[in-house]
Amino acid sequence: DVKVTQSSRYLVKRTGEKVFLECVQDMDHENMFWYRQDPGLGLRLIYFSYDVKMKEKGDIPEGYSVSREKKERFSLILESASTNQTSMYLCASSSRLAGIHNEQFFGPGTRLTVL
């Protein structure tokens, strides 16, 4: 059974705190993604990674950074959390070898509230 796990389901942080969101996949996937999902805006890509130590900016990278030191783990970092970063954060992974059938598998999500 394929699995993408995220470190927390719910998280409450204060403005200015540094926040780490962890994602781990057990499918040996090359590609990993971080999205945020807000009502009416759908899924927006923050960052993605094609390989270890590689990262690419998505559509809304401002205020975020990422780290991928191991193939199975992709971390999202909010350097200084702000209230407008309150959102649902979803991690996903996919196989580069799957060609055009490269379905993305999602983790359960982390609902982050910044006070």
Add this chain to the structure above:
Amino acid sequence: QKEVEQNSGPLSVPEGAIASLNCTYSDRGSQSFFWYRQYSGKSPELIMFIYSNGDKEDGRFTAQLNKASQYVSLLIRDSQPSDSATYLCAVNTYNNNDMRFGAGTRLTVKP
């Protein structure tokens, strides 16, 4: 223009009816198309993918693709209350490993 567009809904159909969900995309180089279902408070899960023009059927679900019109749809036959969810259309370009998602259509199936 958004890359992937869907009617946000809500779309409401009676139980047993056919629900029709539509999606248009802007990148003509797009090669694969995915429909995800997302229940409230849960993460998206794949229902179907399609990459050839025409219809693809899987149980009560049929995906339809028309690349010339840049249009993809999902039909749900014999809709059930358990089909009530938000349906996300996603589009991928070959050799481009990131996927573009529509904002989703919220479907309600009334008993």
